[in-house]
Amino acid sequence: xxxxxxxxxxxxxxxxxxxxxxxxxxxxxxxxxxxxxxxxxxxxxxxxxxxxxxxxxxxxxxxxxxxxxxxxxxxxxxxxxxxxxxxxxxxxxxxxxxxxxxxxxxxxxxxxxxxxxxxxxxxxxxxxxxxxxxxxxxxxxxxxxxxxxxxxxxxxxxxxxxxxxxxxxxxxxxxxxxxxxxxxxxxxxxxxxxxxxxxxxxxxxxxxxxxxxxxxxxxxxxxxxxxxxxxxxxxxxxxxxxxxxxxxxxxxxxxxxxxxxxxxxxxxxxxxxxxxxxxxxxxxxxxxxxxxxxxxxxxxxxxxxxxxxxxxxxxxxxxxxxxxxxxxxxxxxxxxxxxxxxxxxxxxxxxxxxxxxxxxxxxxxxx
Amino acid sequence: xxxxxxxxxxxxxxxxxxxxxxxxxxxxxxxxxxxxxxxxxxxxxxxxxxxxxxxxxxxxxxxxxxxxxxxxxxxxxxxxxxxxxxxxxxxxxxxxxxxxxxxxxxxxxxxxxxxxxxxxxxxxxxxxxxxxxxxxxxxxxxxxxxxxxxxxxxxxxxxxxxxxxxxxxxxxxxxxxxxxxxxxxxxxxxxxxxxxxxxxxxxxxxxxxxxxxxxxxxxxxxxxxxxxxxxxxxxxxxxxxxxxxxxxxxxxxxxxxxxxxxxxxxxxxxxxxxxxxxxxxxxxxxxxxxxxxxxxxxxxxxxxxxxxxx
Numbered sequence: 037x038x039x040x041x042x043x044x045x046x047x048x049x050x051x052x053x054x055x056x057x058x059x060x061x062x063x064x065x066x067x068x069x070x071x072x073x074x075x076x077x078x079x080x081x082x083x084x085x086x087x088x089x090x091x092x093x094x095x096x097x098x099x100x101x102x103x104x105x106x107x108x109x110x111x112x113x114x115x116x117x118x119x120x121x122x123x124x125x126x127x128x129x130x131x132x133x134x135x136x137x138x139x140x141x142x143x144x145x146x147x148x149x150x151x152x153x154x155x156x157x158x159x160x161x162x163x164x165x166x167x168x169x170x171x172x173x174x175x176x177x178x179x180x181x182x183x184x185x186x187x188x189x190x191x192x193x194x195x196x197x198x199x200x201x202x203x204x205x206x207x208x209x210x211x212x213x214x215x216x217x218x219x220x221x222x223x224x225x226x227x228x229x230x231x232x233x234x235x236x237x238x239x240x241x242x243x244x245x246x247x248x249x250x251x252x253x254x255x256x257x258x259x260x261x262x263x264x265x266x267x268x269x270x271x272x273x274x275x276x277x278x279x280x281x282x283x284x285x286x287x288x289x290x291x292x293x294x295x296x297x298x299x300x301x302x303x304x305x306x307x308x309x310x311x312x313x314x315x316x317x318x319x320x321x322x323x324x325x326x327x328x329x330x331x332x333x334x335x336x337x338x339x340x341x342x343x344x345x346x347x348x349x350x351x352x353x354x355x356x357x358x359x360x361x362x363x364x365x366x367x368x369x370x371x372x373x374x375x376x377x378x379x380x381x382x383x384x385x386x387x388x389x390x391x392x393x394x395x396x397x398x399x400x401x402x403x
Numbered sequence: 404x405x406x407x408x409x410x411x412x413x414x415x416x417x418x419x420x421x422x423x424x425x426x427x428x429x430x431x432x433x434x435x436x437x438x439x440x441x442x443x444x445x446x447x448x449x450x451x452x453x454x455x456x457x458x459x460x461x462x463x464x465x466x467x468x469x470x471x472x473x474x475x476x477x478x479x480x481x482x483x484x485x486x487x488x489x490x491x492x493x494x495x496x497x498x499x500x501x502x503x504x505x506x507x508x509x510x511x512x513x514x515x516x517x518x519x520x521x522x523x524x525x526x527x528x529x530x531x532x533x534x535x536x537x538x539x540x541x542x543x544x545x546x547x548x549x550x551x552x553x554x555x556x557x558x559x560x561x562x563x564x565x566x567x568x569x570x571x572x573x574x575x576x577x578x579x580x581x582x583x584x585x586x587x588x589x590x591x592x593x594x595x596x597x598x599x600x601x602x603x604x605x606x607x608x609x610x611x612x613x614x615x616x617x618x619x620x621x622x623x624x625x626x627x628x629x630x631x632x633x634x635x636x637x638x639x640x641x642x643x644x645x646x647x648x649x650x651x652x653x654x655x656x657x658x659x660x661x662x663x664x665x666x667x668x669x670x671x672x673x674x675x676x677x678x679x680x681x682x683x684x685x686x687x688x689x690x691x692x693x694x695x696x697x698x699x700x701x702x703x704x705x706x707x708x709x710x711x712x713x
Contacts, residue, residue: 122494184631185685188685192681195678360619363506366502377492
């Protein structure tokens with residue numbers, strides 16, 4: 037007996053949505069085995085990372101707060117990946133967005149008024165979009181691969197942040213800790229559910245994700261992105277400019293990453309410090325794929341990955357697992373998802389070895 | 404500038420260049436076969452922890468290099484199965500490999516934090532290796548000399564041998580290579596494994612040559628620079644050697660900026676020097692694409708999945 041792949045006439049919609057769920061389940065099973073082999077409590081690790089955050093009701097607000105940046109960055113990246121444009125530097129755009137917004141915050145430390153917070157948020161979007169514009173410009177003008185340049189700019193962004201936070205922007209009253217001053221009352225996102233930390237940014241993220249769902253499904257832009265990604269030749273004939281798509285994708289995904297960054301500053305973090313980058317920009321790549329590059333799917337995947345963030349912290353205190361070990365689970369989800377992608381376009385058949393090896397005519401008609 | 408200082412600078416530059424040279428050579432061979440593996444950073448970290456753990460347990464740095472190569476090759480097989488056998492997207496799979504390698508190396512390395520390891524002795528007699536001047540040639544870790552040998556070997560393999568020719572054919576035109584009877588998938592598996600082994604050795608260079616301590620994510624983005632280096636070198640091994648030393652030089656400025664306060668490095672904050680290799684990578688990629696025809700040397704099938712039709 038032998039496994040044989042047979043091309044489906046139509047991509048399987050069932051497999052498209054069943055495989056992400058399967059990937060998460062497989063990750064739990066194989067994750068438990070890997071952690072046991074290394075010498076940790078494997079089942080305990082899976083419980084703490086995936087189950088405990090959901091089973092502990094006071095952790096739900098943490099999940100919502102951590103899902104927000106993942107979803108916001110993830111919907112932007114999903115658009116790019118649809119167009120086969122690879123922005124893997126969202127982490128840098130997130131950091132620069134936060135820096136730009138914080139810069140406005142420093143200038144308005146002594147001011148009051150309802151205009152301050154929106155101005156900071158706009159600066160955040162502009163900062164992220166500007167950082168995203170660099171790889172877009174490099175690709176369009178100089179044919180520089182956007183994967184490499186967007187990632188390189190992330191390292192530059194983090195060094196820029198380290199410089200500002202430990203140098204010119206350091207809080208003079210902060211006992212020389214490398215951190216910026218706390219945001220003022222007029223610079224903070226209000227909490228939307230009394231008694232919780234769930235801030236306005238979480239709600240805005242949901243609104244934006246839903247708006248993106250409409251945009252992608254109903255607008256010319258959504259169509260353009262899909263055509264450029266799946267049929268570049270047809271796109272050229274249809275008059276869609278690839279360069280314009282690159283610009284739009286990077287400005288959009290960079291702007292959303294920047295907004296996520298300034299949401300974190302004006303929300304949970306209340307300032308910037310050396311520990312500000314939380315890898316949301318990289319994890320959001322997994323969110324985009326696990327959500328099948330579909331904004332609604334991204335919301336669900338963002339919650340799943342947020343659970344692993346909260347669970348990673350819980351596993352650290354309960355089992356002394358290093359925090360980075362959540363990355364193993366996150367990467368495995370993507371591995372299993374990518375591995376199962378083939379099931380969407382192909383059907384796996386068991387065939388007996390005895391069957392003739394080559395029957396080109398019938399094989400062709402089956403395909 | 405005294406001779407002693409110059410010697411010290413050269414030794415630092417050689418140390419900083421060696422890991423990206425190893426990893427870049429491996430990626431070059433992988434890409435020549437038509438496969439783009441963005442998991443170099445993750446494979447380097449796996450190699451680094453494999454080497455560190457091996458020396459910590461056995462005290463044998465030679466065995467550590469072997470284990471690092473084996474670990475890098477092994478982890479690269481995850482990428483190979485996904486992208487070659489299951490035709491998964493190479494960019495996404497490579498990214499997942501980097502995230503996975505970062506997490507796994509941190510998890511395994513957790514137990515080794517704060518421990519120092521004993522590393523290679525110099526291989527030349529002390530008269531030369533410890534001489535204040537001649538150590539600039541004879542005083543390096545065996546891994547440094549090995550990296551030069553590998554440059555020559557890879558250059559010879561790709562341009563002068565039959566398997567090298569087949570590998571390049573597979574990367575340039577997979578359909579033709581397949582139709583005249585070469586197994587595209589098998590050749591690519593081998594090229595990915597070689598890339599993994601070399602990235603593993605590149606990672607091993609960090610604990611074995613640079614600092615004998617384990618630190619989380621100690622490769623600090625060098626794997627990505629190695630990938631950029633392959634483009635920079637136009638997929639030519641000897642150019643890769645030059646590129647690796649150029650970036651090695653750039654990345655040592657940060658060390659001097661931190662160590663010496665009052666020198667010429669003080670004109671910029673140390674963070675700017677730290678960001679320099681990454682900025683330079685972007686600038687160099689832009690410059691070479693203007694001076695050459697964009698990607699003119701890139702293997703024609705780079706990054707495209709190959710699905711045998713019969």
